[in-house]
Amino acid sequence: NAGVTQTPKFRILKIGQSMTLQCAQDMNHNYMYWYRQDPGMGLKLIYYSVGAGITDKGEVPNGYNVSRSTTEDFPLRLELAAPSQTSVYFCATRGLGTEAFFGQGTRLTVV
């Protein structure tokens, strides 16, 4: 039982490149979230999903896209990387209870 798995753990992108951050869960949770965490800024919600096929924007969705074709996977797509997207990205899941379970994070640097 791995919980929430994020890949890759680290990545350096050049400005204008694209990439997909992967998030997979094995807890059969309906709710999934993508957050970014900048130093001293807490967690900002990028996108979230309440189930397969359903996604919605969070507080800071610009420059990102998501899809949710299965319960298990919730990839986050960056199309044209910009230095402002340098951050630590966390994927989280939640079942019917109050607790959100977070992955270990992906550290992304855009240069």
Place this chain on the structure above:
Amino acid sequence: QKEVEQDPGPLSVPEGAIVSLNCTYSNSAFQYFMWYRQYSRKGPELLMYTYSSGNKEDGRFTAQVDKSSKYISLFIRDSQPSDSATYLCAMSGRNFNKFYFGSGTKLNVKP
């Protein structure tokens, strides 16, 4: 105005001290109040949650919610070096689709 305000610290205390961490919020629709603990380079983990106003105790930790003042607190008694981490408050409304996080308070407990 931010949805959730939290003093970023850092807060440095000697071992055995009582620690008080606080958040204020502006949205009166928030009903679920959570505290997450985040160790360096790790994802956040749920520490405690409360529903509506009142107190909740779990070992050395006590969470308080005052909805009339839109103010929540986390108290740590007999603090230990292992408590050194960043503490994030989080809140949600009744539908629980989204969480709103504070910026986090970095705590250092010195031996």
